[in-house]
Amino acid sequence: MGMYYQPEIETMPREELRDLQLDRMKWSVKHAYDNIDFFKSSFDEAGVSPEDLNSLEDLAKFPFVVKQDMRDAYPFGMFAVPMKDVARIHASSGTTGQATVVGHTKRDLKNWGDCFARGIAMVGGSDESTIQVSYGYGLFTGGLGGHAGGEAMGCTVIPTSSGNTKRQVQFMADCDTDILACTPSYALFIADTAIEMGYDPAKEFKISGVICGAEPASENMRQEIADKLGVQYCDVYGLSEIMGPGVAMECIERGGLHIAEDQFYCEIVDPDTGEVLPDGEWGELVITTLTRECSPLIRYRTRDVTRIIEQPCACGRTHRKIDRLRGRTDDMLIIRGVNVFPSQIEQVITGFPEIATQYQIILTNKGPLDHVELQVETEPDFQIDEVRKLEDLKRRLQAELKSNLQVAVDVKIVEPKTIERSMGKAKRVIDKREVSA
Amino acid sequence: MISQLTVFLQNEPGKLSSLTRKIADNGTNMHAMFLSDTQDFGIVRIFCDEPEAVAAMLNESGFRASVTQVNAVYVPNEPGGLARLAEFCDKAGLNIEYGYCFKAGDDEAIDVFKIDGDNIDFALQDAGFKIAKPEDIYAL
Known part of the structure; x- marks a missing residue:
């Protein structure tokens, strides 16, 4: 069993965690309603108000928000704080339409770093580790998200970003990288490039963990990455609308990704009817942010298909898991x-x-x-x-x-x-x- | 046994020309070439000088090439030359995966077979067939 990054939060007893979630959810729902026109009119239209939220289950009374709503609010219509409090913005690629802009306050960025750092601990990382961030840096949340996690943990961060793969391999070899963070297809490409360059990374490189996300990867592909690099594979889930990588991360026990439940509340709904489904059933993941100051989202439809696993995890973390994504409702x-x-x-x-x-x-x-x-x-x-x-x-x-x-x-x-x-x-x-x- | 260069190509215009140009630019002389096709892909089988080195060069250049051991046998250039060889294989229980023939001089032809199994050359030699040696066909 590895060490935790924030043990008091990650192993919090369930009842206590649910109380914390409800307190924060009440704040978040009111914060969104009071400061974002979209939520005010959408709640009013649905005939609900923040006062109607008295239990976590009450959230089901509230209307959804979808990506198009965020596009319509471009660029800052969904910001709940004045611009002077916005520390950074990220944007999702606008290839399929208007880009979606998401803002982060200083505190949002700190929470993000903490969420990702929990995953660094899950692959055995600590402040003594060197993490190589080979996600693209920029408006895409992968690079700076991984970077923030590495800094929060106190790691040595190598911000290689993506590209120039031979140089990536050289850094891994020469700088004793312990953890690599990138997309799974890029991790495999880096591994293959290292092998082509004549290395046996599983034996010759110090690397012991990879944190991979932002695109689907099958169990076999993960195994291939783990074998070729000789590492523990950690699946990271995140999306730029909600925060970025770190919303949920996979511990050494595998079998799902621990949701950062102190920061996010997850529901699974039937993608056709919008009805909330019981734990264990597959459906569309809907996320409500609990602490986000700049861009709070109440019941955001992710279009990702998964299920909630509520069984306790042997790693000791009490936060529930989501199963490996089966796909996206729109990738289907x-x-x-x-x-x-x-x-x-x-x-x-x-x-x-x-x-x-x-x-x-x-x-x-x-x-x-x-x-x-x-x-x-x-x-x-x-x-x-x-x-x-x-x-x-x-x-x-x-x-x-x-x-x-x-x-x-x-x-x-x-x-x-x-x-x-x-x-x-x-x-x-x-x-x-x-x-x- | 003869080392045959085998290259996998997509069945699309331009593929064979880029392969043969690559081999030509390498200064390699080809002595025989046979192309088998399916709907999607073709397999090019080549006798050329220094097949191992050429295969390595091609793989380096992004082709999928390998070297395959095949059996090559001299047969008289007359009716029944190939039939006698094929009948022998049949009786000996040897399955011929693929084969091709080309004329070698005025009186002889070389029959090339890919046959699964070990010591095929010895079996053929014992049965009185004249085995072609690599140096008969290409520079080593």
Whole structure:
């Protein structure tokens, strides 16, 4: 069992924690209502007021807030404090529409650093550790979030940001990096680059932990990262609207990510009806911030699909967990009427040791039916000499996909490095389907 | 046994030209080449000088290349030359994965087979077949 970063909070008895949550939730709901026009009109419209909140369960009476509401309020319409108190802003990429701006007060930033630092302790880190932050720095919350966590813990922080991968490897080797924080696809790329450079990072590097998030990764991909680097894998959950990485983090016991429940209240709702679902059931994660000063959110619909695990954890932390994300309600592909998450496809692929973990899904619709092409590469040691073995591999992979997804997938084996390696979020799905009118 | 260079290519325009240009720019001479195709991909099998070094060079350049051991046998360039060899393999229970032939001089041809199993050359030699040696085909 590792050390805790904030033991009095992380192991707080459940009853006490719930009392703390209710006190903070009352403050947060009132803070949002009093200072943000959107929440005032949205609560008024729903016929609720902050006084109606007398238990944690009462939160279900309050209306949701969605990403579009934040876009509509661009840039500062959802700030609850005057600009002089805003220490920093972050923004989510505006690739799918107006960027979403989120503000942080000095205290918000401190809380963020604390949340992330708890995860550093979960992978065995302390003030003696060196953390290399290979998330992109900038408006994206990954880089500065990991940075804040490292500083809060008192680590030596190496702010490499993403890119220049050979130099990343050189820093890991020369500066004795203990913990690497980046996206999972980048962690794998760094590991492969190190191996290509002639290192055996699992044996030769001091690194003992990775903190990976911001994109989905299958169990097998995590295992591959853990094996190649010789590390404990910590999954970190976060989103820029809510804070950034650190909303929930995975301890050594695995089996889910501890929510920072002193900072956030989580509900799982049916994505269609909005009804709150009991613990253990899969649905859309809805988060209410409990301490955020600048950008409080009451019942924010994350579009992430997960469930709450309430069983006590052997690590001693009392904060409940969310399960590994199954996908996003809007990442979910609807293929010939069947719901498919890219993570399911990845799970199947990584069950084939002959196939490299990089992959790409290309969706087209010639005629009325959707066509799914999955491009994969073989591992370098797979013998490519015989057509029969390649065809057999393709057939086995297709059969496995079909039985797992209930959708026929056309597997295409492509040349090495055909599939783009990513520095940030990997582009796994290319949807070329034409939307019929 | 002969070392054959094998390269995996996508079945798309330009792939073979970029491969052969790469090999040419390396100053490598090819002695034989066979291309098998499927809908998605092709497998190029090549006899060339220094196959191991060429495979390493290609992998370095982003191709997927490997070296495969194949059996090459001289047969008389006359009706039944290949049939006798194939019949022998059949009787000996040897499965031929793939094969190709090319003419070597006026009187002989070289039949190349990929056969799973060990000591195939010895079995063929014992049965009276003339085995082609690597140096007969390419510079080592």
